[in-house]
Amino acid sequence: MKSNKLTPNSNLRWESSRMILPEWRKQWLQRQEAQTWQEPPELDDQMIEEYMQMIHDGMAYTWLFDVTYWQDGQFHTATGYVARFRDAPPQVWLQVGGAVLTIPVEHIQAVESQS
Amino acid sequence: MKRVVFLIDMMSFYASVEKVYHSHLSQHPVVVAGDPDRRSGVILAACPVAKSHGIKTAQALWEAQSLCPEVTVLKPRMQLYIDISTQINELFLTYTDQVEPFSVDESFIELTGTVHQSRPEQTAKSLQKAILRQFGIYARIGIGENKILAKSACDLQAKKRPGGIFHLSKNRLADDFWPFAIGELFGVGNRMEKHFMQTGIRTIGHLANYPVEELQHRWGINGELLWQYANGIDPSPVTPDTHQQKKSIGHGMTLPRDYHQRTEIFVILRELAEEVGRRTRDERLIGNQLSLGIGGTYENPVGFSRQLTLPMATNDGRVIYHACQKLFDRHWLGTPVRRIGVSLEKVEPDTHRQLSLFDEVEDRSSLNQTLDALKDRYGGGIIMYASSLTDAGQALERSKKIGGHYK
Structure with a gap:
């Protein structure tokens, strides 16, 4: 069902009445992203x-x-x-459902087998 | 335990920022106003000294100057205000991670579940001091157990009190909230105020005690929503990721003069369509419903708002422009135009695209990427259609502005 301003836990009543400049929004999201930015993993060769x-x-x-x-x-x-x-460049192609995810080996943090 | 929500409002935000940068004007009346030579010559913000002379926000500049001839008029610096606004919101994040900016100068924060929950008034004072110390801006803070109570506490009480802080408790609505005129309730505009007055609802308290079924029957969801507000009911959460979701991307402008010629209007349509395309690409989205709004002049307010479903979702400005042309030609009655708005709706992530089996669709993604990269690096005025350099064009002027005001 389509939510409206009275839908519980919806924020629509406030979202529909606010005025936000697109430039402001973009900068805020960029700052938020920068705050949660994490460095790539550094795994040892072994x-x-x-x-x-x-x-x-x-x-x-x-x-x-x-x-x-x-x-x-x-x-x-x-x-x-x-x-x-x-092998070149080292990549793992992971079949996830119907899609294939290409993961560079240097970006792998951990691998666990479910089998 | 009850929720603790703050609505923090920066007093006369643009004017306050300017006073920090022009400290010699601290005791003088200062207003920030749009370009005086254009229609946008209205007051965007007035400092308390200017307000004490009767100057109000949204007043015409000439009117403000006649009320207070010694007023200092400053041009807006929108990028500076945006920078300071985002920094202030970062300060809020040191108190709680539940921060929802509501406008450039207002934010909701939720302190429920934090160490500050048990002493909201002291936290409000500490926050107010921190904003003043770090940014030189005076903040007013409304406290409530939900967003409508916090917002009403701020607008109706904190802004009018010396300390600038007010806690609106649900068990004190009859004393602190209900005596106010119905027009002061958040969400009640001029038209709704008239309707309520005709119904005998003159105060917020009258609305709170009015049978909700009748309000629902007459005004639907909005009637019930305003009744909830009047009773201090608001279950909506403070939503930090509220700005991440996008349902439509639009761009509109009020023109500096009346546009009569179809060819002139098309220049603006192309500019708006290109900007909507650029913003949609920036969000990595595509959309397949186009909406075009045309506003008439003050003397002849004939306009229209129409939608068109595109055969395929897009974020290409040229496709948007061609659809705008089609809509415009179908509905325009030849009357002068003063306002134009274009938006792309039903947007979704640009992760997959439907291919056309019948028409060959030109792939303009590399061209668009190059144009976007140029504009990101050098600004929106670096490259544009030649038509924008004609008398009708506004793109060059707009590239110097944010939200219609100077950067």
């Missing part, structure tokens, strides 16, 4: 090698993985099967 070994093994047996990765200043976790591993 940890990366361990994760890559796990991914290679998992590809053979179509294991389901939880991959935590960094993108645009934020960490995300996606669950899927590894569809492909590319």
Whole structure:
């Protein structure tokens, strides 16, 4: 059902009456983004090698993985099967539902097998 | 435990900022006004000294100057006000993460669940001092257990009291809220005020005690909403991410003179369409419903507002422009035009696109990306259609402004 100004927990009653300049909004969102910006992960070589070994093994047996990765200043976790591993540049192609997520190896924070 | 919500309002915000930058004017009447040579020559903000001479916001500049000939008139610096406004909101984030900016000079903050919840008045004083110390701006703070009580506490009480802070409790509505005239209730405009007066509702208290069913029957959702406000009922949350969601992207302008020729109006339509396209791309969105609003002149206020569904969602200014042309030609009666607004609605993330099986659609994304990069780096005036350099064009002038006022 379409929400209206009386819908519980909706903020529509205030959103419909406010005046915000687009330039103000853009700057506020940029500042908010900058405040929550996180640096990319810095994994040591041994940890990366361990994760890559796990991914290679998992590809053979179509294991389901939880991959935590960094993108645009934020960490995300996606669950899927590894569809492909590319060497140059090193990338993991994770099949998540009907889509393929391309994750650079240097942006991987953690890999966990669900299998 | 009851919620604790603040509505923090910066007094005469633009004028206060200017007084900080022109400290020698601290005791003088100061107003910030639009370009005096144009229709926008109205008062955007007046300092308390200017207000004591009878000057009001939105008054014509000539009127203000006749009330107070010694008033100092300053041009607005919108980018500066935006910078300071966002910095003030960052200060609020040191008190709570629940910050919802409501306008450039007003914000809601929720202190429920923070260490400040048990002593709201002391927190308000500390916040007021911090804003004054860090930015030189005096803030008024309304406190309530929800947003409407906080907003009403600020507008009806805190702004009129020496300390600039007021706590409107729900059990004191009859004394602190209901005696005010109905026109002072948030959300009641001139037309609604007239309707209420005709119904015998002259104060907020009269509305609060009026049968809600009758209000619903007569004014629908809005009738019930205003009844809720009058009774201090507002379940809406303070919503920090409220600015992240976008339902439509629009751009409009009041023209500096009446436009009579179709070709002249098309120059403006193209400029607005390009700006809407740029803003939509900036948000990484596309939209498939176009809305065009045309406003007439003061003497001949004939206009229209019409919508058109596009065959495919877009964020390309040229596609938007062609749709605007189509809508305009279909509905324009040849009367002079003074205001034009274009908006793209039903927007969604630009992650996928429908392909046309029948028409070849020109991919202008690289061209648009290049134009956007140029404008982001050098400003909106760096590149534009040649038509914008004709007498009808406004893009160059607009590129020097924010919200219709000088940057």
